[in-house]
Amino acid sequence: MSHEQTAHATAEKYDFAAIQEKWLPVWDALKPFATDDATDERPRKYVLDMFSYPSGDLHMGHAEAFGLCDVLARYWRQRGYNVLHPVGWDSFGLPAENAAIKRGADPRDWTYGNIEQQKASFRVYAPSFDWSREIHTSDPEYYQWNQWLFLKLYEKGLAYRKASPVNWCPNDQTVLANEQVVDGMCERCGAVVTKRNLTQWYFRITAYADRLVDDLTQLEGAWPAKVLSMQRNWVGRSTGADVVFGIEGRDEPVTVYTTRPDTLFGVTYMAVAPDSALAAELAAGATSAVQTEFAAYLEKTKTESDIDRQSTDREKTGVFLDRYATHPLTGDRIPIWAADYVLADYGHGAVMGVPAHDQRDLDFARALDLPVRVVVAPDGTLTDVDDPAETGTALSGDGLLVNSGTFDGLSKDEAIDALTTALGEAGAGETATNYRLRDWLISRQRYWGTPIPIIHCDSCGEVPVPESQLPVKLPAAEGLDLRPKGTSPLGGADDWATVDCPSCGGSARRDSDTMDTFVDSSWYFLRFLSPNSDEVAFDVAEAKKWAPVDQYVGGVEHAILHLLYARFMTKVLHDYGYVDFEEPFTALLNQGMVLMDGQKMSKSVGNLVEFADQMHSYGADALRVTLAFAGPPEDDIDWADVSPTGSTKFLARAWRIAHDVSSGPGIDVSTGDTALRKLVHHFLADVPDLIESYKFNVAVARLMELVNVTRKAIDKGPGAADAAVREAAETIAVALNVFAPYTAEDMWELLGYEPTVAHVEWRQAEPALLVEDEVTAVVQVNGKVRGRLQVSPSIMPDELERLARGDANVQRAIGEAEITNVIVRAPKIVSIATAR
RNA sequence: GCCGGUGUGGCGGAAUGGCAGACGCGGAGCACUCAAAAUGCUCUGCCUUCACGGGCGUGUGGGUUCGAGUCCCACCACCGGCACCA
Secondary structure, three states: OOHHHHOOOOOOOOOHHHHHHHHHHHHHHHOOOOOOOOOOOOOEEEEEEOOEOOOOOOOHHHHHHHHHHHHHHHHHHHOOOEEEOEEEEOOOOHHHHHHHHHHOOOHHHHHHHHHHHHHHHHHHHOOOOEEEEEEEOOOHHHHHHHHHHHHHHHHOOOEEEEEEEEEEEOOOOEEEOHHHEEOOEEOOOOOEOEEEEEEEEEEOHHHHHHHHHHHHHHHEOOEOHHHHHHHHHHHOOEEEEEEEEEEOOOOOOEEEEEOOHHHHHHOOEEEEOOOOHHHHHHHHOOOHHHHHHHHHHHHHHHHOOHHHHHOOOOOOOEEEEEEEEEOOOOOOEEEEEEEOOOOOOOOOOEEEEOOOOOHHHHHHHHHHOOOOOOOEEOOOOOOOOOOHHHHOOOOOOOOEEOOOHHHOOOEHHHHHHHHHHHHHHOOOEEEEEEOOOOOEEOEEOOOOOOEOOEEEEOOOEEEEOOHHHOOOOOOOOOOOOOOOOOOOHHHHOHHHHEEEOOOOOOEEEEOOOEEOHHHHHOOHHHHOOOOOOOOOOOOHHHHHHHOOEOEEEEEHHHOOHHHHHHHHHHHHHHHHOOOOOOOOEOOEEEEOOEEEOOEEOOOOOOOOOOHHHHHHHHHHHHHHHHHHHOOOOOOOEEHHHOOHHHHHHHHHHHHHHHHHOOOOOOOOHHHOOHHHHHHHHHHHHHHHHHHHOOOHHHHHHHHHHHHHHHHHHHHHOOOOOOHHHHHHHHHHHHHHOOOOHHHHHHHHHHOOOOOOHHHOOOOOOOHHHHOOOOEEEEEEEOOEEEEEEEEOOOOOHHHHHHHHHHOHHHHHHHOOOOEEEEEEEOOOEEEEEEOO
16 A cells, blocks of 8 residues: 555555555644633533543553543544533653653653654644643642642631651551552552551641542533443441530540441440550550550550551450440440550541450450440340350341330331430530541642642641742752652752741741642643633633533543542632632543453553554554444453454545545535435434433444445446435445544545534434335234334334234244233334233 | 342343444355455344244243333352351
8 A cells, every 4th residue: 555646536456554644744733632712602611531640651441431521522522512622731740750860861751752742642632722721730830720729628627737656658658548548558669558657748638538528420421321330439428426424533524426326235345546546545544564565556556557556357455444435325335445446546546345246346255255235126126136245246237125124125227316415415426427438638749740738847747839930840850869769858958948937037947848739630621711810820700601610521530539639629610719619520431441342452461452553553543443443432341352343444435435535515415215224314303312311332333324224325326427426425424534534534524524524513304304205014923023014104003003913923923822802002112912 | 147249142242211233343145356364245033934024022920010130029050249247
């Protein structure tokens, strides 16, 4: 196949490389997707991909995500919407720094070099981006607004510093947010995460816990059910009661949280987290033997990694503190233990032990020989109950109360209400809600991120950098030691770090930590609306016009991290009055992963499918069609199962139709072949619903069908000059723009039009052409298809039944049997039931 | 343990409760060709029949219905998320 021969509109053969080369410069000049809405009255749609982290060239995952998102962007444009489809780079982050350390280079050079590479690849892959709004989160023009946001949160007490045990990655030598610890390991490098006690910056996301859960109902149906469920799990809201226990020898009582106040009479011990202040205090008031034992236990707890500590099948341990609590209703003495299965930072760091009805408590009680008292029995009597102390299985189900004084006989739900009320009357408890969610730890002891705009002054304490002094620019990497060492490299930039206190003018130092890069991505979708403003983070009026994002596309790996943070930040901005909505992304599509031979692609496995190689072999269009056609977009695609060659064949067939059409543009299509026109108009009527419900694979199938039938019409039907053939070819070109823009543009030119087909509106189906003159009616006998009849769609039911009964094959199926029932749904079906 | 999801040909996958397997991959045969590639055409769920046809068939077992891949109940398998969260 020779390029010279085919790089013209007169080419005889489909040549994807020539077509790409031909149209790229045309599109570069045309800038068809710049969204300039000053005078545009059309309805708007904001279609966005999760932006790319520039860690190298694009890979197949990008091809899928950006390809599918582009289907939607191009589609909505052709449906008459003013579509905003911007592109940017999530360009701060650890990998840049690690790569830079490895190569002895500047993270800035590495990052911006990768961006250039990805841009060049994107240009050829040709998503319909508005390049004029490109942003980089690592530019001071962007990150100064991270700092501005930080100050806004700080003003409201939503950004604060505290000393606390934090997740520490010993490999990357930095702290991690809870969301970045996966199975006890660092999300980035896989090292086992340990705990350190450090003073760090937090965003108070827990203040928004209820709204983060409640507002998910707004997204029901528009976000994948899986993501909604993951977000609910992550916030982990539970309701129950706080119960107050008096402590012998201590003035202050201790409050515990329980979801099962109905089991209050089953309490046989109390357990406190060994690493809590309460445990230390209780132990300090006990005998020296207890103190020694406790100290050893605490030491052991601290040195254990989270993985060890959280393994559920391990033996329960604890230390009796020789202290006692008093049961709020019975007045019984309750022994107090320190046990490492109790977490210091959930609830109140202490639990009431109900071994009979909680598996963990039962395991603990059995290991340490504590009593087990059943207080909820399935049928309200103890006689038939398997003793959990014997079986080792806690009774966690429903039942009626026993052994619970005046509460005996109540159901579980009744008892929860009754006991909570009783506790309230006794001043010993109330309904309470708890969350698994923790505040968002945003400090990072690394270089390549947004400097935290705080100055530490010996006399004034922490002083926010005045807004007028933003941005606090990142100092040059040159001369700084970027290697992980547990403190931020910025601390080594003395010239940068040493400043006058904005408050007292004395000598002070800048905070040397940088922000978690998820801060950058928590609001970037708003920056696209006024990307060049140096007055505001984003223009409120532009946000009113464009935001929230109507269609968001990205991987499910961000189901909690990015999406939760972006939802949080949106609510914060809403409360400040900067935006008038509370959810940033009204619809979300999670595309699946691209696999090879059933597993994730990786260099080490040796199953890497390179984006650049695929582009070279098949081109952008075939790649995009292959990804769209492979299956439902949410499902993973195994590259071993798909056929880019098949896609190329399809595109060549489509292209050849435009090439073969022999009528001129503007011909009166109504004179064309009716059968073909009907198919075209059914296509026009059906495909929008398919695309809007993300059934891209089915939409492509319908396009293939249309191409096949049009080919037949040219070769064996009305021929290449027929007006319906032109109508079909134009329809194919317009629809194909959504999936394969180069081929579509070339077809459009072959059909005698000017670029660009991307601006041609989807045609309306003519209702008259959607009506069939004849349909197939099916005749079933006892549920089995026994006959098919060609009938008019307006046939009367009794006429259809008469025809059905007259069908020879139907009669044979009925035989001598007596007909007991006949259902007629004209014109589709006749269902005959016989006595059997 | 809790939550969510998925089970359809050799494979990827279609199917508002109404013809299961659209579309494609793979396979077989044919045409064109000296030949091959490319392209085009025909066939392709399993069993049975020369054929017309018939039987079976959407993870398993029940149920609702004239009619179930689709709805209901129970179960099995696999995938994903959360998890000593009280």
